[in-house]
Amino acid sequence: MDYLKTLQEQVDSMVMGTVATLPSIAVALVVVAITWLAARLASRIATRIVEKTGIRNDLKQLFRTFARLGVWITGLLIAAAVVMPGLTPASLVAGLGVGALAIGFAFQDIFENFLAGVLILLRDKMQIGDVIEAEGILGKVEKITLRETHIRQLSGELTILPNSMIFKNPVKIVTDIALRRNELVVGVSYDTDLPMAEATIRKAVESVEEVASDRAVEIYAQEFGASSIDFTVRWWADSRLHDFLGVKSKVVFAIKRALDDAKIEIPYPHVTHTYAGLPPAAGQENQPT
Known part of the structure; x- marks a missing residue:
C-alpha cells in the first residue's frame, strides 16, 4: 500500500472540501454580523417597551437580556444550517442528547x-438598592x-457573589421595610429614682427628630449590674431616609x-488591681482602670 499516496489523497480531499464550503462560511459570517446588529436592535426595542411599563429595573434588564439571547440563538442556528445544510432540528436535538451530559458537567456552575x-x-x-447581608457580607x-450579584459593602469595598450562593443560602434584607428598630443599654447608679430615670430617657429619645414618632419608645429595666x-x-427609625x-x-x-441635666449618674465599674497575688496597695483599692 502506498501510504504517501493515500495521505495525499486525504489531504487533497480535505482541502477541496474546505474550498467548497468557503462560500457557505462567508454567508454564515454575514449571518452572524446581521445577528449582532439584530441583537442590538432587539435590545433597544425591548428597552423602549419595558420603559413604558412600571416593572422594576432589574426585570427590565432581564427582558433586554432575553431579547438579545433569543436573537443570538436564532442567528447562530441559521449560520450553522448554512455551513451544514444537513442540519435539522431533529439532528440538532439528537446531537445535544449525545453531548448534554458532558456539557452539563463542564458548565454546571455556569x-x-x-x-x-x-x-x-x-x-x-x-431589589437593586436594598441593603442585604449574605455570606457574612453586609452592603x-x-x-x-x-x-453574579454586585454588593457594595458599607465600608466601600465591592464584593461580587455568584448568584447560586445567594439563592441557596439565607439572605437578610435589611431594608425590606423602611422602619428598623435599634437599641442600646443604659446603666444608672443604684441610688437613682428609677421611674424618673425611665421618664428622662424616654423624653430624650423622643426628642431626637429622626426617631419615628408613630412607634412607641420601649424602655425596660433588665438587670442588676x-x-x-x-x-x-x-426605638424605631426610617433607615431609607436616615x-x-x-x-x-x-x-x-x-x-x-438629659441624664446630666437631671443629675443622674451613669456609673462605670471599679476594678481592684492585684499584683502577683498580693493585696492592693493603700489608696489603690478603688482606682478605675
Missing part, C-alpha cells in the same frame, strides 16, 4: 448561576446579572445630655 440569576430577578424581594445591592441598674432602650448608625449616635448624645 448553568446553575444563570438559572439562579433568573429566579432572583423574577422574585419580588432583594447595598448595586447590580444583579444573570451570573456590677455597678448599675441597666435599662434596655429601643443613617442607621447616625440616628443611634444622636440618641446616645440626647440620653447623656
Whole structure:
C-alpha cells in the first residue's frame, strides 16, 4: 500500500472540501454580523417597551437580556444550517442528547448561576438598592446579572457573589421595610429614682427628630449590674431616609445630655488591681482602670 499516496489523497480531499464550503462560511459570517446588529436592535426595542411599563429595573434588564439571547440563538442556528445544510432540528436535538451530559458537567456552575440569576430577578424581594447581608457580607445591592450579584459593602469595598450562593443560602434584607428598630443599654447608679430615670430617657429619645414618632419608645429595666441598674432602650427609625448608625449616635448624645441635666449618674465599674497575688496597695483599692 502506498501510504504517501493515500495521505495525499486525504489531504487533497480535505482541502477541496474546505474550498467548497468557503462560500457557505462567508454567508454564515454575514449571518452572524446581521445577528449582532439584530441583537442590538432587539435590545433597544425591548428597552423602549419595558420603559413604558412600571416593572422594576432589574426585570427590565432581564427582558433586554432575553431579547438579545433569543436573537443570538436564532442567528447562530441559521449560520450553522448554512455551513451544514444537513442540519435539522431533529439532528440538532439528537446531537445535544449525545453531548448534554458532558456539557452539563463542564458548565454546571455556569448553568446553575444563570438559572439562579433568573429566579432572583423574577422574585419580588432583594431589589437593586436594598441593603442585604449574605455570606457574612453586609452592603447595598448595586447590580444583579444573570451570573453574579454586585454588593457594595458599607465600608466601600465591592464584593461580587455568584448568584447560586445567594439563592441557596439565607439572605437578610435589611431594608425590606423602611422602619428598623435599634437599641442600646443604659446603666444608672443604684441610688437613682428609677421611674424618673425611665421618664428622662424616654423624653430624650423622643426628642431626637429622626426617631419615628408613630412607634412607641420601649424602655425596660433588665438587670442588676456590677455597678448599675441597666435599662434596655429601643426605638424605631426610617433607615431609607436616615443613617442607621447616625440616628443611634444622636440618641446616645440626647440620653447623656438629659441624664446630666437631671443629675443622674451613669456609673462605670471599679476594678481592684492585684499584683502577683498580693493585696492592693493603700489608696489603690478603688482606682478605675
